[in-house]
Amino acid sequence: MGFFWKSGWAFVLGYIISSMIQAFVPKKKLTQQMGKGNVKSISLSTLFGSISSSCSFAALAAARSLFQKGAHFISTVAFMFASTNLVIELGILIFIFLGWQFIVAEVIGGLILITISGLIIKLTSPKKWIKAAREKVEDESAEEEDFDWKERIKSKEGWFLVGKKFVMEWKMAWEDILIGFTIAGFVSVLVPQSFWEAIFLNGMQGELPDFVIRLENALVAPFVAAATFIGSMGNIPLATVLNENGILFAGLMGFIYSDLMVPPLVNMNRKYYGTRIALYIAGVMYVSIVITALILNYSFDLLGVLPEGSRKVKEVTQFKIDYTFYFNIVFAAFTALMLYFNFRTKKMETDGGHDHEHGGGGISFKRVVVYTFVLIVGIGLVIFLL
Numbered sequence: 001m002g003f004f005w006k007s008g009w010a011f012v013l014g015y016i017i018s019s020m021i022q023a024f025v026p027k028k029k030l031t032q033q034m035g036k037g038n039v040k041s042i043s044l045s046t047l048f049g050s051i052s053s054s055c056s057f058a059a060l061a062a063a064r065s066l067f068q069k070g071a072h073f074i075s076t077v078a079f080m081f082a083s084t085n086l087v088i089e090l091g092i093l094i095f096i097f098l099g100w101q102f103i104v105a106e107v108i109g110g111l112i113l114i115t116i117s118g119l120i121i122k123l124t125s126p127k128k129w130i131k132a133a134r135e136k137v138e139d140e141s142a143e144e145e146d147f148d149w150k151e152r153i154k155s156k157e158g159w160f161l162v163g164k165k166f167v168m169e170w171k172m173a174w175e176d177i178l179i180g181f182t183i184a185g186f187v188s189v190l191v192p193q194s195f196w197e198a199i200f201l202n203g204m205q206g207e208l209p210d211f212v213i214r215l216e217n218a219l220v221a222p223f224v225a226a227a228t229f230i231g232s233m234g235n236i237p238l239a240t241v242l243n244e245n246g247i248l249f250a251g252l253m254g255f256i257y258s259d260l261m262v263p264p265l266v267n268m269n270r271k272y273y274g275t276r277i278a279l280y281i282a283g284v285m286y287v288s289i290v291i292t293a294l295i296l297n298y299s300f301d302l303l304g305v306l307p308e309g310s311r312k313v314k315e316v317t318q319f320k321i322d323y324t325f326y327f328n329i330v331f332a333a334f335t336a337l338m339l340y341f342n343f344r345t346k347k348m349e350t351d352g353g354h355d356h357e358h359g360g361g362g363i364s365f366k367r368v369v370v371y372t373f374v375l376i377v378g379i380g381l382v383i384f385l386l
Helices: 002-024 039-050 056-068 073-085 088-097 100-124 127-140 149-153 156-190 193-199 210-228 235-244 249-261 263-273 275-303 323-351 365-385
Strands: none
Touching (some): 002 088, 002 149, 002 323, 039 056, 039 100, 056 073, 056 127, 056 263, 073 249, 073 275, 088 100, 088 235, 100 249, 100 275, 127 263, 127 275, 149 156, 156 323, 156 365, 210 235, 210 249, 210 275, 235 249, 249 275, 263 275
């Protein structure tokens, strides 16, 4: 609850900005420029990704849509990275929990990550696999919406759509956020510092060369991230726990960048493109993440801005009357406004006979985990208050 209290206003601000961009920025003309694996195409994909949803599952679905419409494979992978590592709401969250060095590293490293992955794909591109993957998805193509953004931004319907997008963002992300924050709570309370020291060789300084320890941190961090099964927004509190336990900068950045390495997302790529391409993407991501984490660690060290202290979890998550309290009140009002806009949009769709609501296909394992965590957090909160 402390993690969410500290970041609640940031989620609302980030999702409002993201929803406005999705509602008012026409994407059709952007997608038409992504068919080549050149600098312009990759840059547009990066820009497109950075103004898209931060939900990892939504990012992969959007990437598949781009691939369907003819985007180059390199541009598609660039979009995946950008839409989970360069979005506004993630940056705000990193700044709150980890500090300014990490947000600077996140942006610079994200661009390095995209560049390295593009070079790796250019050098190792399995053309037959990519061709087969394109054939697999080409029958699922959908038409991209186009509109006059100037007219939409001046209309009440356009702003009602912002509310609808806002609610959709929360529907996609709240489960990952809840799981990530609850796991971070468990880890911060139950996992001893000695465990992290053993995994990340934290007590081996002086016994092993500095490069070996940094390399080991960068190599191991993606596997730790994959083991959490947490998406992009949910793994920042856990990164705060790792930071408190003295994990090196290379390991922390490797952990943060590895949100697309979790098994459910690799499996999602498998369903979209086939097993070979899914594993190839995961491999490209892993190598790119390790190299980027090392580059960031040595660059920040050379510039003298390597984070030395660590923010304590108890300090980050405490309840008190400060800017967080007032921001949460203000953005709770904005949330109410967005819910009203969403209600008006649904009412217009229902009145117009375009109600697209549909039921789910049963309760998934993830949903069972979510409900269990809701119960655990509820019980824990009651005990805490008592």
